[in-house]
Structures are given as structure tokens and as C-alpha cells.
Amino acid sequence: MRSTVSRGLMILAPCVVLVAFLLLNQETGSTRMNTASSPPQETPSLGKAIFDSKCASCHGAEGKGDGPPSMQLMVKPRDFTAGKYKFRSTESGSIPTDEDLFKSVREGLHGTSMPNWGKFMSDDSVNAVVEYIKSLSPRFKTEKPRVVRLGTPIPSSPASIAAGKKVFEKLQCGQCHGTDGAGTDAVATDLKDDWGNDLEATHLTEPWNFRGGSTARDIYMRFRTGLDGAPMPSYAGTASEQEMWHLANYVVSLARKPMWAMNEQELSAFFTSLDQLAKASPVPRGKYLVESIGCANCHSMYTDEGFVVSGMKYAGGLTFDLYPFGTYTTRNLTSDKETGLGDWSDEEILLVFNEGIRKDGRKLLPFPMPWMGLAQLKDDDKHAIIAYLRTIPPVSHKIPDPETPNIFSYLWGKFRMLVLKESIPGPAYPMKEVQP
Numbered sequence: 051m052r053s054t055v056s057r058g059l060m061i062l063a064p065c066v067v068l069v070a071f072l073l074l075n076q077e078t079g080s081t082r083m084n085t086a087s088s089p090p091q092e093t094p095s096l097g098k099a100i101f102d103s104k105c106a107s108c109h110g111a112e113g114k115g116d117g118p119p120s121m122q123l124m125v126k127p128r129d130f131t132a133g134k135y136k137f138r139s140t141e142s143g144s145i146p147t148d149e150d151l152f153k154s155v156r157e158g159l160h161g162t163s164m165p166n167w168g169k170f171m172s173d174d175s176v177n178a179v180v181e182y183i184k185s186l187s188p189r190f191k192t193e194k195p196r197v198v199r200l201g202t203p204i205p206s207s208p209a210s211i212a213a214g215k216k217v218f219e220k221l222q223c224g225q226c227h228g229t230d231g232a233g234t235d236a237v238a239t240d241l242k243d244d245w246g247n248d249l250e251a252t253h254l255t256e257p258w259n260f261r262g263g264s265t266a267r268d269i270y271m272r273f274r275t276g277l278d279g280a281p282m283p284s285y286a287g288t289a290s291e292q293e294m295w296h297l298a299n300y301v302v303s304l305a306r307k308p309m310w311a312m313n314e315q316e317l318s319a320f321f322t323s324l325d326q327l328a329k330a331s332p333v334p335r336g337k338y339l340v341e342s343i344g345c346a347n348c349h350s351m352y353t354d355e356g357f358v359v360s361g362m363k364y365a366g367g368l369t370f371d372l373y374p375f376g377t378y379t380t381r382n383l384t385s386d387k388e389t390g391l392g393d394w395s396d397e398e399i400l401l402v403f404n405e406g407i408r409k410d411g412r413k414l415l416p417f418p419m420p421w422m423g424l425a426q427l428k429d430d431d432k433h434a435i436i437a438y439l440r441t442i443p444p445v446s447h448k449i450p451d452p453e454t455p456n457i458f459s460y461l462w463g464k465f466r467m468l469v470l471k472e473s474i475p476g477p478a479y480p481m482k483e484v485q486p
């Protein structure tokens with residue numbers, strides 16, 4: 051099917067863009083960063099050239115964080131025009147130092163798509179592009195970074211870790227991170243950043259995903275300065291210097307064994323425990339599946355710029371022109387009783403996943419709705435998806451039934467494709483064209 055192939059390409063394109071970065075030419079170099087925070091240069095032409103070729107694809111041509119792959123990325127690229135940065139050694143609300151930006155660019159931000167550019171360019175190039183992104187926000191011209199100085203670390207010990215656990219409880223880090231640090235019983239789960247994007251509180255048991263580093267010092271710096279633009283607040287002044295170091299040591303101690311260090315028995319025990327956890331709390335499992343399968347990519351309404359219309363995520367409305375099969379509009383998956391899935395039983399939704407049959411008996415095509423793939427999921431996972439869909443607040447949005455052609459135009463379409471070998475225009479993904 052030509053049409054499905056071109057749809058697939060549309061979805062794959064952002065991934066291809068990402069892979070392309072890994073194939074970039076490697077440069078080497080080792081000039082050290084200037085550690086002071088200088089005001090941005092007036093003509094950062096080298097920096098701009100690097101930015102245009104290596105950063106704009108994700109961060110957007112104007113640095114607003116809106117490059118084409120951004121809608122597919124779970125952690126959205128930074129909007130540099132706001133001058134708000136997460137990983138700083140400066141007070142909450144302050145601009146970062148040059149060194150902070152240099153470190154993020156050079157080392158990358160683990161657990162997100164932000165690459166470690168130090169592997170692909172010299173320190174001089176990193177400096178130049180840092181100067182350029184500073185020039186995108188007026189804050190760097192008028193403000194000075196207010197640098198935070200940390201005292202001497204307290205070495206980790208069972209006593210320090212035990213004291214740190216108390217501080218963790220006192221400061222209620224578990225509200226977002228869970229009392230186990232792995233999010234299990236977190237109460238604040240609907241977190242958004244200042245730009246309205248969904249965010250997850252980092253699993254403190256997985257330090258390899260800490261973007262600002264995983265030493266006690268890095269961790270102290272994170273909760274001392276907060277992550278500007280994200281709901282992770284600054285804890286400046288909430289505990290004594292000593293208590294802060296104990297807390298940092300406690301967070302370090304939460305690290306679980308990474309999968310790559312496990313032997314066969316440990317791996318199988320690990321996966322069994324994940325399965326048990328998924329069974330015990332299906333909603334987070336369902337959310338994880340729905341987000342990674344990308345149901346919202348199809349089941350949402352989009353602006354002409356390719357962004358989800360506010361409030362219309364999962365409410366359906368994206369139309370696929372699948373010549374010669376007809377025109378299909380994605381359905382409303384929210385819990386609305388009239389126009390969404392609110393009134394469907396679990397069995398009725400399962401019938402869509404397993405056999406592609408709607409509750410009114412209509413059979414879905416095997417594309418674009420990937421029900422044949424969903425049918426392969428384990429039953430627990432299908433139930434988890436349904437459990438999560440039920441938590442999506444109702445949005446009233448009536449979806450038109452598909453417009454299917456009469457048998458003659460259908461056969462004529464097939465004839466054009468198969469016999470005349472005409473190239474049939476692929477269905478437009480009604481979003482902004484993805485630039486290669």
C-alpha cells in the first residue's frame with residue numbers, strides 16, 4: 051500500500067532525523083571553556099552556523115523549542131528565548147553560568163534526546179554555540195548569574211543515609227518521587243512544565259537518567275537550585291547545610307542495580323517484579339504503553355503548525371485520506387460518555403484491540419489504527435491501556451463516521467494502482483511537513 055507506506059514515513063521521519071545526528075562528523079579539540087559568565091557576543095556567526103546545522107532541528111529555527119521532532123519527543127527541547135534553564139549552579143530564577151550551559155551541551159542530558167555534543171564537536175565549537183543560544187534571550191544581556199556555592203560534602207555512611215531519609219520525609223520529596231523514590235505511591239503525578247508539557251518526576255532509583263549528574267554534589271545542587279521551568283522546586287533554606295548533604299547521600303543510596311549489571315536470575319526477578327507492579331497499578335503501566343505506542347499522535351487534533359490543539363489530546367479528529375478505501379477520522383478516546391469511550395465496556399474496547407471490531411459491529415481496516423499490533427499485547431497490558439484511557443478527562447467531540455467510496459470507485463482506484471501502476475497521492479498527515 052503506497053498510502054500506508056508514506057504515512058509510516060511521516061511518523062518515522064523524526065526518528066530518522068534523530069539517527070542522523072549520530073552520524074555527524076566527529077571533530078576533536080580541547081580548549082577549555084571560559085568559566086566566567088560573559089555577556090553574549092554581538093556577532094556569534096560561528097555559533098549561529100553550528101546552531102542552524104546541529105541544534106535547530108530540535109530546538110527550532112528561532113530556538114523556541116519547536117523543531118519538527120518536538121511533538122514526538124516525550125521530553126520537549128528547551129525554548130531558548132525564555133532564558134530559563136533547568137541544570138544550573140545558580141539560584142532559583144537566575145540565569146545559568148556559561149559553564150552550566152557548556153556542561154549540558156558537551157555532556158548531553160541523559161535520559162532525553164539531547165545529545166552529548168562533546169563527542170561531535172570541539173570545545174571551541176561548544177563555546178560558540180553556547181554564546182549563540184545566550185543571544186536568543188535578552189536576559190543574558192541584562193542579568194548576572196547568582197552563583198550558589200556549596201560547602202564541604204559529608205562523606206556517605208549508614209548514619210548519614212539514615213539522617214537523609216528523615217530529611218527526604220520532612221521535605222516531602224515523596225509527593226512527586228514516591229516514598230521509594232521510584233514513583234510508586236507518588237500523589238502528584240499530573241506534572242507540567244512552564245510551557246504546558248507533561249513531565250514525569252525522575253525515578254531517583256535510576257541515577258543514570260539524572261540529567262544534571264548523579265554525584266552527591268550534583269544532586270545537592272539540583273534540589274538546592276531547583277529545575278527552573280519544571281515543577282521540581284528549589285529547597286534553598288528548607289534544611290541545614292548538613293541535612294542537605296545527608297539528603298544527597300540518601301538519594302545516591304536509592305540507586306538500584308542497572309539492568310546491564312544484572313545476571314540472568316536477577317534479570318528474570320527484575321522483570322517478574324515489574325510485571326507484578328504493572329498488575330498492582332495498571333494505570334501508570336497503561337499510561338506508559340499509550341505514550342510509547344503514540345496513540346495521541348493519531349487520536350488528537352492538530353493546529354496548522356503541527357501542535358496538539360489545547361485540550362484536544364486523545365479527543366480524536368485527525369483525518370486520513372486513504373484512497374481508494376475512503377476517508378477515516380480518528381476517534382475520541384476520552385472518557386466522554388456521548389462521543390468518547392466513556393460508555394464502552396472493557397469487553398467492547400478489547401474487541402477493537404483483538405479483532406478490530408467496533409461496538410456497532412463495524413470492522414476497522416487493519417490501518418492506520420494498529421489494532422493487529424495491539425492484539426499481540428499481553429492481556430494485562432490491554433487491560434492496563436483501558437484502565438489508563440478511563441482516567442482521561444471527558445472531552446465532548448463528535449467524530450464523523452468514515453466516508454467510504456462506492457464499489458465502482460473503489461475498484462477503479464485499485465485498477466489505477468495495481469494495473470495502471472499510477473502513483474496514488476499518499477494520505478496527508480495534516481500536520482506541518484516534516485523537514486528532512
Ligand code: HEC
Nearest residue numbers: 104105108125126127128135136137154155162163164179
Ligand atoms: C535530538 C534533539 C536535540 C538536539 C539536536 C539538540 N537538543 Fe538540546 N535539548 C533537547 C531536549 C529534549 C532538551 C530538554 C531536556 C530537558 O528538559 O531535560 C534539550 C535541552 C537543551 C539545553 C538546556 C539545558 C538546561 O539546563 O535546561 C541546552 C542548553 C541545549 N539543549 C543545547 C543544545 C545545543 C547547543 C544543541 C546543538 C549543538 C542542541 N541542544 C541540540 C534536544 C535536543
Ligand code: HEC
Nearest residue numbers: 221223226249250251252260261262263272273280281282
Ligand atoms: C512538585 C514535585 C516535586 C517535588 C516535591 C520534588 N521533585 Fe524532584 N523532580 C520533579 C520533577 C518533575 C523532576 C524532573 C524534571 C524534568 O523532567 O525536567 C524532578 C527531578 C529530580 C531529580 C533529577 C535531576 C536531574 O539531574 O535530572 C532529582 C535528583 C530530584 N528531583 C530530587 C528531589 C528531591 C531530593 C526532592 C525533595 C527535596 C524533590 N526532588 C522534590 C518533581 C519534584
Ligand code: HEC
Nearest residue numbers: 340343344345348378379380381402408414415418419420
Ligand atoms: C496511526 C494512527 C493510529 C494510532 C497510532 C492509533 N490509532 Fe486508534 N484509530 C485510528 C483510526 C484512524 C481509527 C478509526 C478507524 C475507523 O473509524 O475505521 C481508530 C480507532 C480506534 C478505536 C475505536 C474507537 C471507536 O470509537 O470506534 C479505539 C478504541 C482506538 N482507536 C484506540 C487506540 C489506542 C488505545 C491506541 C494506542 C495504543 C491507538 N488507537 C493508536 C488510528 C490510530
